[in-house]
Amino acid sequence: MLRMFVQRMVAEKMKNVICLxxxxxxxxxxxxxxxxxxxxxxxxxDILNMSKLQMSDPDGKPGNKKDYxxxxxxxxxxxxxxxxxxxxxxxxxKMAGYKNRSEIRVNDNFKVDEPHKYHHLSAEFMPVNxxxxxxNSEKKRDEMTYLQVHNKGTxxxxxxGSHGEGYIPHPLVRVVYDADRSGKTDWYWAIIKNNAVNCxxxxxxxxxxxxxxxxxxxxxxxxxxxxxxxFDIYVGNQRLIINHNDSTVVNHDISYWKDMVSYYKAxxxxxxxxxxxxxxxxNLVYSIKDSPVITN
Numbered sequence: 001m002l003r004m005f006v007q008r009m010v011a012e013k014m015k016n017v018i019c020l021x022x023x024x025x026x027x028x029x030x031x032x033x034x035x036x037x038x039x040x041x042x043x044x045x046d047i048l049n050m051s052k053l054q055m056s057d058p059d060g061k062p063g064n065k066k067d068y069x070x071x072x073x074x075x076x077x078x079x080x081x082x083x084x085x086x087x088x089x090x091x092x093x094k095m096a097g098y099k100n101r102s103e104i105r106v107n108d109n110f111k112v113d114e115p116h117k118y119h120h121l122s123a124e125f126m127p128v129n130x131x132x133x134x135x136n137s138e139k140k141r142d143e144m145t146y147l148q149v150h151n152k153g154t155x156x157x158x159x160x161g162s163h164g165e166g167y168i169p170h171p172l173v174r175v176v177y178d179a180d181r182s183g184k185t186d187w188y189w190a191i192i193k194n195n196a197v198n199c200x201x202x203x204x205x206x207x208x209x210x211x212x213x214x215x216x217x218x219x220x221x222x223x224x225x226x227x228x229x230x231f232d233i234y235v236g237n238q239r240l241i242i243n244h245n246d247s248t249v250v251n252h253d254i255s256y257w258k259d260m261v262s263y264y265k266a267x268x269x270x271x272x273x274x275x276x277x278x279x280x281x282x283n284l285v286y287s288i289k290d291s292p293v294i295t296n
Contacts, residue, residue, distance in 0.1 A: 033086075034085055034086040034087060035078060035080065035083040035084075035085070035086075035092075036078065036083060036084045036085075036086050037074070037075070037076055037077060037078040037083070037084070038074060038077070038078070038082070038083065038084045038091050039074035039075050039076070039077065040084070041084050041089065041091075043089070043283065044084070044091055044284060046285065046286075047104065047106065047284050047285060047286050048069070048072060048074045048104070049072045049074075050072055050106055050107050050108055050286065051069075051072060051104040051105060051106050051107055051286075052067050052068065052069050052070040052071070052072065052104065052105050052107060053067070053068040053069050053074070053077065053082060053102075053103075053104055053105075054066070054067055054068075054101060054102075054103050054104070054105050054265075055068060055079065055081055055082060055095075055101065055102045055103075056095060056097060056100035056101050056102070057100075058081070058095060058096040058097045058100060058276075059097075060097070060100075062097060062098040062099040062100065063098075063099040063100070064100070065100075065101060072107065079102075080094070081093065081094045081095055081102040082094075082102050082267075085280065088280065088282075089282070090126075090280035090281060090282055091280070091281040091282075091284060092278065092279075092280055092281075093267040093268045093277075093278070093279050093281070094268065094276060094277065094278045095268050095269075095270060095276065095277055096270075096275065096276035096277075097270060098141075098270060098271075098272065098273045099269075099270060099271070100269075100270050101267065101268065101269040101270065102267050102268055103148075103265045103266060103267030103268065103269060104265065104266055104267055104284075105150075105263065105264075105265050106121075106263055106264040106265070106266075106286050107263070108263065108264075108286070109152060109261045109262065109263050110235075110261070110262055110263070111258065111260075111261060111262070112172075112235050112236060112238060112240075112254055112257050112258060112260070112262055113237070113238050113255075113258040114236055114237065115236075115237045116236075116237070116290055116291070117236050117237075117288060117289075117290070118234045118235065118236030118237070118241075118288065118289045118290070118291060118292050119234070119235045119236060119262075119264070119286075119288055120232065120233070120234050120286070120287050120288065120289045120292070121147065121231075121232070121233045121264045121266065121284075121285070121286050122230070122231070122232050122283065122284070122285045122286075122287070123146070123147055123230070123231050123232075123266055123281060123283065123284050123285075124228045124229070124230045124231075124281070124282045124283035124284075125146060125228060125229065125279050125280060125281040125282065125283075125284075126224070126227065126228045126229070126279065126280045126282070127144075127146070127177055127223060127277075127278070127279050128278040128279065128280060129278070130144060130177045130179070130186070130223070130277070131179055131186060132275070133272065133275040133276060133277050133278070134179050134272040134275055135275070136273070136274035136275055137272035137273040137274055137275060138272075138273060139180075141271055141272045141273055142178060142179035142180060142272055143176045143177060143178040143179070143181075143189075143271045143272065144176060144177050144268060144269065144270050144271060144272060144277045145174045145175065145176045145268070145269040145270075145271065146175050146176070146177070146266065146267070146268065146269075146279055147174070147175040147231060147233060147264070147265070147266050148171045148173065148174050148175070148264065148265040148266075148269070149171060149172040149173050149233065149235055149240070149262050149263070149264060149265075150171045150172070150262065150263055150264075150265055151167060151168065151170075151171070151172065151257075151260040151261060151262050151263075152167060152261050152262075152263065153165050153166045153167035153260070153261055154166030154167075154259045154260060154261065155261065166259065166260070168196065168197070168198040168199075168200070168203075168260075169198070169200050170193045170198075170199065170200075170214075171191075171193065171265075172192065172193050172235075172240065172254065172257055172260070172262060173190055173191065173192045173193070173233070173240060173242075174190070174191045174269075175188060175189075175190060175220065175231060175233070175242070176188065176189050176190075176191055176271070177189075177223060181217070181219075182219070184219055184222070185222075186222060186223050187219055187220070187221065187222050187223065188219075188220040188221055188222075188223060188229065188231075188244065189217055189218065189219055189220060190217070190218045190220055190242055190249075190250050191215060191217055192215065192216045192217070192218065192240065192250075192252060193214060193215060193257075194213065194214055194215055194216050194256075195210055195213075195214055195256050196256050196257055196259065196260060197210040197211060197214060199211035199214050216252075218249070218250055219249075220242065220244045220249045220250070221244045221245065221249065228282055229244065229245060230243075230244070230245050230246065230283075231243065231244055232246075232293065233264070234289065234292035234293075235254070235262065236289075236292070238253065238254055238255040238257075238258055239251065239252065239253065239254060239292075240252040240254045241292045241294060243293060243294075243295070246293075246295065247295050248293075248294050248295045248296075251294065264286060266281070266284055267279070
């Protein structure tokens, strides 16, 4: 009797373990077997080792986020919103919800005014059906961000996740997909902060002349009909340089940003409602160069 009781208890326990395993697999999606930890892929190891993951709960409040792998330890880190797709070897970022994100934040913080030091982010990626992502959103909210240069203030405070004195809640630049802007359909744009003034609603500056002209929006090119697009962003010597598919499309004076401490981000960040973004990155490299590549 005791033996039969023990066998029944073990069987029941194993059944529960199997059920939990199945539930975990389902939570990663229908093709969970193809979702692999990005740290296992050599082409992404260098940038992951110097980054952290910032990811939202798609069911949470707009703009919510949580940090993962804050010291670059991505071993075993895999989510349904951040994984490598085994068949294509693509690093996949996905996210639903307004102002939500799935992005890596490069931990290297830098100044933009060193004359012979250009911080360089190279990315090759493919958006997945971006027009379908934004189709149920408001007309004025039909864009998503893939690459950013952001800031953490005007000095190095050494505190992970904190903002230093002079922080403003505006990136220097966002590389975005926009469904429809200025007569261009399905194009990439550079949204550039054109001064270092805090123009948030709580700053008291929102209606100022500086904030009314705080941004410039530059067309970069149409998204590829097939395959990927390549972007190279260089920041140094008080210049912002963006190459799209090896052609220089932005060469902008950012001397106004010289006091800011900046960093790179890559992934998906939603500026639309009622949809889910997805982008597949095939190359993502951060490096420091002596000079940028500029084409005429």
